[in-house]
Amino acid sequence: DAGVTQSPTHLIKTRGQQVTLRCSPISGHKSVSWYQQVLGQGPQFIFQYYEKEERGRGNFPDRFSARQFPNYSSELNVNALLLGDSALYLCASSLNVGVNEKLFFGSGTQLSVL
């Protein structure tokens, strides 16, 4: 079975542009979560979706939005890009949420904002 896949792997944008990142979870996984990792830091939680509903949102501005589709894949959108949005964006999927949650991470999308 394929693992969690993210696309694109690398992306270069300029300030003010908009970007869409995509994530396909492991087959059968209904939860997808998104994280931002700035170089040298631990990841920071952005969003979690379970069964197509938003289950949680981290401390990120409204420029960040996401959605989950009927096939459980997900998109993360970032509008009006800032230099500080340059980071590795990680997606993780899990079968469920909570105490028995085991996370499977994708390889990430490296976003550079110039």
Added chain:
Amino acid sequence: KNEVEQSPQNLTAQEGEFITINCSYSVGISALHWLQQHPGGGIVSLFMLSSGKKKHGRLIATINIQEKHSSLHITASHPRDSAVYICAVRSMEGGGADGLTFGKGTHLIIQP
């Protein structure tokens, strides 16, 4: 606000040594994850703990809920264990809707 502190930040050891990485957190949690990140970004989940101790091969993870502390141990360390090890917790507050809070990671280098 939930904070997750890891120590040490950096650790260099010789092959075969016993390694301990520590994680402390500030609020009640429902679960704690230990993750391994290799250069290039890929993250692998090593353990998910809510109590007690788990072992997988040369890796052992323990958690003390009362003291809000967890440790990751590596026995007979090997150069292939070189990676960043990250602790992440899911708070009990807000029904877990705040997602995971991550430590900054411990950068481990095992020299041959």
